[in-house]
Amino acid sequence: MKTKWISLLAVASLWSCSSNSSDDYVDPYANVKATFGTKIDLDNLANYANQTIPTYITKDNGMANPITNKGATLGRVLFYDKNLSANNTISCSSCHQQANAFSDTNVASIGVNGTTGRHAMRLINARFANENKFFWDERAATLEFQTTQPIRNHNEMGYSGANGDEDFNNLVTKLSQLGYYKELFKFVYGTEDITESKIQLALAQFIRSIQSFDSKYDAGRALALNDGQTFSNFTNQENQGKQLFLAPPQFDATGSRTGGGLGCAGCHAAPEFDIAPNSGNNGIIGVLNGTGIDITNTRAPSLRDIVKTDGTLNGPLMHTGVITSLQAVIGHYGTINLAPGNTNLDPKLRPNGFGQHLNLTAPEVNAVMAFLKTLSGTNVYSDPKWSNPFPN
Structure with a gap:
């Protein structure tokens, strides 16, 4: 019995000496x-x-x-x-x-x-x-x-x-x-x-x-078999804008639209709404800090959260920031001019060799704007995991 107690005391003593007390513990983080x-x-x-x-x-x-x-x-x-x-x-x-x-x-x-x-x-x-x-x-x-x-x-x-x-x-x-x-x-x-x-x-x-997948678009898409279906949570205007966005336009021999949609999805396909690979530029070829032209800008971000849910732009658009409203961006694609020196314009914007003219009506513009606003969520602006971890 005495031997057992000595062994137990030795173990206890060893544990006490080797354990980290509150005084000598070093926090690795x-x-x-x-x-x-x-x-x-x-x-x-x-x-x-x-x-x-x-x-x-x-x-x-x-x-x-x-x-x-x-x-x-x-x-x-x-x-x-x-x-x-x-x-x-x-x-x-x-x-x-x-x-x-x-x-x-x-x-x-x-x-x-x-x-x-x-x-x-x-x-x-x-x-x-x-x-x-x-x-x-x-x-x-x-x-x-x-x-x-x-x-x-x-x-x-x-x-x-x-x-x-x-x-x-x-x-x-x-x-x-x-x-x-x-x-x-x-x-x-x-x-x-x-x-x-x-x-x-x-x-x-x-x-x-x-x-960002908590938008009105996502709520509607989750209930539909495909993007072409009418979304039950959309207004008539939003559904019209979606169809105009998705459907390709029909052009005459001089690049003037005679029917169909606006063809936005040709470059920004749903449901990601990102840019299609191997796209050309979109006709905006200005240089932000200098002179001349720059025809190399063929990338674009997703159209998701292009605006906040209240319709406010998340900053100016395009690589030069030259576009400052949804109406202006739709208007830009409504009339594409073939600028001298722009040898990299996306082929979809020059049907039959002419800069496209979509002949937009005011209801069409308003419908597409209404649809673009459905692509915005709310969580991405406030989720702590994407916020600044440093003290303010």
């Missing part, structure tokens, strides 16, 4: 908790990976980099962190604001050394784009590659390695010295090592997680 408080709880991560996606949505360009709750959480921090800019004043969210469907109300966004060369594109439903290339001119073959190009841009975030800028390696060193990144990168990747590839993967996961 102390910096994350100190920086973000309750906005990020690594023990109870927000749901990024298993969000509900409607059955009628079939596109997914993120299969090579599946969304994880851990990766998207890191991506969220990177997206909102001004430390990713050379002077600690600009983050990705400076140009892609949640309140504006992750776009900007400014025509050109403010960077560390000037302004952006094109208007900031909305980031709604990027995961479900049929076109896998990104930027207005599609120079990024993947979203992953796209994510760090603004950081490497002299005007935007200033780690270009040229024009007196530090390069991306300097940014990696800078982030490596921040305690919360040491903890987050180890949490996600198992090691504190930071690389551009890891940054790209996390940012792309966060951006692809930003989805």
Whole structure:
């Protein structure tokens, strides 16, 4: 019996010496908790990976980099962190604001050394784009590659390695010295090592997680067999606008519409409403910060959340921000002019070799505007998982 008690006391003593008391316990995520408080709880991560996606949505360009709750959480921090800019004043969210469907109300966004060369594109439903290339001119073959190009841009975030800028390696060193990144990168990747590839993967996961499927359109589409059916929750005007959007136009020999719809779905097919691959430009060929023409802009964001539910635009439209109302954008496509030098105009906009004339009526314009407004949801503007995790 005495031997047993000695053994038990020894075990108890050993446990007491080896256990972490409240005085010597080191929290492996102390910096994350100190920086973000309750906005990020690594023990109870927000749901990024298993969000509900409607059955009628079939596109997914993120299969090579599946969304994880851990990766998207890191991506969220990177997206909102001004430390990713050379002077600690600009983050990705400076140009892609949640309140504006992750776009900007400014025509050109403010960077560390000037302004952006094109208007900031909305980031709604990027995961479900049929076109896998990104930027207005599609120079990024993947979203992953796209994510760090603004950081490497002299005007935007200033780690270009040229024009007196530090390069991306300097940014990696800078982030490596921040305690919360040491903890987050180890949490996600198992090691504190930071690389551009890891940054790209996390940012792309966060951006692809930003989805909007709670619109009036989605409520109607869920009850219908296809988009061509009349939606029971739509007004007559909204259903008319949907049909005009979906149906191809009929043209005479000179490109003047004689019947049919407006053909919007030829480039922005439902239900994703993103741009069709291999599209040409839409006839807007201006240059935001300079002179001459730019015919390379063939990408566009999804038409979802082009406006808020009250009809307010989420910033100006097109790469030059030249369009400032839904009526104006429909009017632009109503009459396409064949501008000298524009050898890249989309063929669908020049039927029979002529710039299209849709001969729009006021009821048609109003109906299409009413339909476009049904593509807007509400959750994307307020969901905490896509919000700024840093203290205000």
